[in-house]
Amino acid sequence: MDYTHLGRTGLRVSRVALGTMNFGELTDEPASFAIMDTALDVGINFFDTADVYGGPQSPDMAKGYGTSEEIIGNWLAQDTSRRDRIVLATKVYQPMETGPNDKYLSAFHIRRACEASLKRLKTDHIDLYQMHHIDRATPWEEIWQAMEQLIREGKITYVGSSNLAGWDIATAQMSANARHLLGLASEQSLYNLTARTIELEVIPALRHFGIGLIPWSPIGMGLLGGVLRKIENGRRATPGLQARIEALRPQLEAWEALCDDIGETPSDVALAWLLHNPAVTSVISGPRTVEQLQQNLKAPSISLSGEVLAKLDKIWPGPGGEAPQAYAW
DSSP, rough: OOESSSSTSSEEEESSEETTTTBBBBHHHHHHHHHHHHHHHTTTOOEEOTTTTTTTOOOTTSTTHHHHHHHHHHHHHHGGGGGSSSSSEEEHHHHSSSSSTTTTTTHHHHHHHHHHHHHHHOOSOOOEEEEOOOOSSOOHHHHHHHHHHHHTTEEEEEEEEEEHHHHHHHHHHHHHHHTTTOEEEEEEOBBBBTGGGGGTTTHHHHHHTTTTEEEETTTTTTTTTTTTHHHTOOOOOOOHHHHHHTTHHHHHHHHHHHHHHHHHOHHHHHHHHHHHHHOOOOOOEEESHHHHHHHHHGGGOOOHHHHHHHHHHSSSSSSSSSTTTTTTO
16 A cells, blocks of 8 residues: 655555445444455555444434444444554534534534544544535634644644635635644545546645645546446446436546556546546545455556546546636636
8 A cells, every 4th residue: 555645744644545434324334344454454544434424314313423433433442553553534514413503613513523523433532633514604713723722632633624615725724824733734625537626726725735635536426437337237326327327428438448448447547547646645435345445456556648648638628727727818
């Protein structure tokens, strides 16, 4: 397994991160344990979760969410040496209860949510605490005050974000700089060959501030995983996925043909394409099974030629570059 720095920090993380969104909902605890065992054995040291993962939530909004963290906590409790071998990341923002302050990024909620995550994870610290979405109703001064307090108490080490716009990243970082804080270490964004909008302003902002990029949905909700072949072999698609397939069929046909030509699986090429971008720290593999995790391990070793990268740009064109040149002149 290859490792790299998380943004401009000294922390080294695996180029493939283990995403645990399926734990508790699509993958039960024994299967989740097997996936984490395998991840650790192959050198994956970056485990990503969120307080909200593990639904579906019950009608009283008091059960369901948090299950992914609980499963990880139970796995860590089996062998306490595991905790120091992984970089543990979770998130805060989503509603966890029904109260008016049981969501978003107020200092009140951040403190309570962190304590609840620590309890579920059965640990005394979170290595990377990520804001799951932007909360423009809460000032950055309040958010950073809450994060600074958690850092001071040793409950979190680094702060990350997810789903922020380029100007949100700049505003967050400048506010942190004014408080003499490190600020953001990483940003999780939707990024794959079918969704390249962040190339306009998010990636330039991350590069400027030295913030690591962690793409989520690297295979486009399954579209880039050889979906046409799977359907031909009898796999069923949901109505929503089927509609997307039909809308993108010419591109998907060209995509899967190109992957065949270079002798690699579509999912591996999708991950390898992301890892070719210097802005990308790690790609998230969110497997439902050990076999799916093992399939994603080849991606860091795949080298895509300039010719192949150009063909991919032709099949899946991006926004035309970075702003404002992409649309101004």
